[in-house]
Amino acid sequence: MRKTVRTVLWIIFFWMTTVLRICAAQCQLPEEIGELYARSAVVIDGSSGRVLFGKNADETMPMASTTKIMTCILALENGDPEDIVEVSQNAAGQPEVHLGSGVGETFYLKDLLYALMLESYNDAAVMIAEQVSGSVEEFAGLMNQKAKELGCNETHFVTPNGLDSTDDEGVHQTTAQDLARIMKYCVWDSPKSEEFLEITQARSYFFSNVKGTRSYACDNHNAFLDMYEGVISGKTGFTSAAGYCYVCAVESEGRKFTGVVLACGWPYNRTYKWKDMTKMMDYAKKHYREVRLEYPEEIMYAEVKNGWIDGENPWKNIQIPLCIEKSAGKIILIGDQEKLIRHLEYRNTIEAPVERNMVFGKIQFTLNGVLMAEKRILSETAVAKRKPGNWLVWTLQMFHL
Template identity: 50%
Template structure:
């Protein structure tokens, strides 16, 4: 009797564990309860810090406010040129490109440059005329290139971003102004350094300290110095782009890698002249906050393998009316997340009480969801571990013939 009661209790516990919406979470210890102070007194009117691996926002101040972003725009121009262009192609400067305002390379109408050289001019010195040459070479016009910029932003989920120019100069059309948000800008940088097939080339360009080139005819001697001072400010700095216009103020987006951790900071409206250094102060403060407070933890919760009833199912040894159950398992063995000490992950199991035959081995029948607050941070499939066929009329006829007329032992068992 005691064994039966114990089995019933264990079965009930496992059943409750696997009910849809069931939450499993560990009680926080006293060590974890200590309060983590977030960055304060930032100069930027909009700022975010994200985990470059998952894209999760670790800190935000007005992260979804739409603002002009100045030359941080050029990270999108650069990545599109890398993905759509050939670095050895020759790009011809137009009259429109030659007429761009400072900061500029000083191209002349009809002058030819290799696309590769123009990308260093774009990202190191932030030349506005170079951006136009690149855009016109890739798409035929700055308007067509802006369409590609907006298409890419939409694919990345940047729904609060609108590009008009390839260089980030303040602009407005019938739809609105040239703008983004700090969150969207960080997402675009994540794509440039982590997800794009040209991420390695993007990083190589943005990490270059000095670069020299001539035009395709060998005329001129152009020298570019990287204006991203953050590369020399903190160990692990790997990329970044500055920006400034009268409407946007000082802007910045940058990335830092420390072992397995990579952080991205995006700042908009971070002061106006004479406060050029505010962006560096804010970037250091946010990166330091990330480095000091976020570590990877394996938050994997073991979910016991369980059985699910399969209706109308049959196996080689089953009998009509026999209750059949199928084994399931969770696809996964670890769940590494970048977390603060005081952040607690909740685990929810979602799986039906019954399945309908036929069921194939490996069928997805549920999921285990890891959430942090209201945000889903990981998900793992629950799959079947065996195959069960469907009981059909032909199977029933075959069963009766094989087991009632031909197999005396099973005939006796059935009659019993």
């Protein structure tokens, strides 16, 4: 009894001192970065989605106009750039920053997407939402559905423009970690990623309403595009509740990073977000490298008991080759102090019958105790169950009878 209690206490101690430390290490801000102005921040691997490091990365907070990355990608996926959008009373009544269009005025959806992402116009967001879904409320439902599909379970959208708001389901909010995942999807995973990048990388854009009676000029307010090497997209945001916010995507020597800072100062601290993001991305570039998951090349075998393959000696057990299922190789980012562990597990004996591509085991890669990739180990050959008549068949074959 005492031995059992000691064992249980040791397991609890190990879990608290080792497992919790490992989990915390994935989210803690490295000491080398120092203090951040942002109340919440994160950097994730743009390939795997793994959190590399952060500060209060899973704390729910308002995110202001960074919301508009979701609005933009959903409009690209569900709308037609040549759609004609009419300004409603609701859209025309949106507060600054806004396009200032009048009720009944019409625009092409493509032009509104540039107005949305470059100038962050609040009325453009409402026009887009109403065009795609019929109403802001229906579009918010589409936003929340997409968030759930992406695993962003702590995110709730109420508005398409990010203005502070609440509905029956809760407050308009997200987490730094969720917002980074949404940006990852917009930039690298969505079937409309190329179009999203084209819009968010434009330094300026000029357009007119459909009738050509008014012209508009947009300038990109994502200054980080030209401040930091490797930035390929980003979106700023500010409200009185959210403070200054920023989300961006960076590519460097084949590596992909998504960074987020939330509540990163209030007026007059608009440059804090650039300083924080520079610190985080500098650290990520310096300490994380690409690693391709390597699978064993040696051939594995399994012994099949009581099996029969035409022409084989039925008195002996059959050796069949095993293979690792075919799929694209995976590349992940690993930190200087992290260790990737490969675990191979499969059955080397089995009773017949065996079907081709039967699962015999698996090979897994874990990092900090988290499963990063897994492939199945399969049989390459089918083996029938041995029958009494197989001995006679084999004997006749041996004597060419």
